[in-house]
Amino acid sequence: MVIGVTMVSVSPGKEKPVYSELKAMKNVRDVYHVFGEFDFVVIIEASSLSELNKTVDTIREIEGVIKTSTVIGAEI
Template identity: 55%
Template sequence: MMVVGVTLLNVSPGAEREIYDDLRGRSDVREVLHVFGEYDFITIVEVEGLSRLNDIVDDIRELEGVVSTQTIIGAEMP
């Protein structure tokens, strides 16, 4: 089943460019938006299955400079 994850990220000041470039280089990341407000970035990830989404979000959380994440999960209706 195709799963779409929308992950909201907060990053350390000064780490924005490095994190943006890293996220843009990932094949499963469909879009990265630099936003203003409560979060610094919104990423949209589209993959097959929740376990793959969990792996990607875990990898993102481990990036130096990522302070916190919040993920919203969507799936196709059967």
């Protein structure tokens, strides 16, 4: 299991449609609306790093998404 946290910036006025698409995506466990440089924090849980990357790629294709930044969790 791979856990990723992706921060997402969206175009002004696109928050609601992007939020709806994010919530409906496979592998997306939680979506938080935040204030600051990014609009959303998305928690992704995937079976592999490849699957997590595909999920992030799909997020980037959503109309209104401007940029993303992802960190991947690891056990220590």
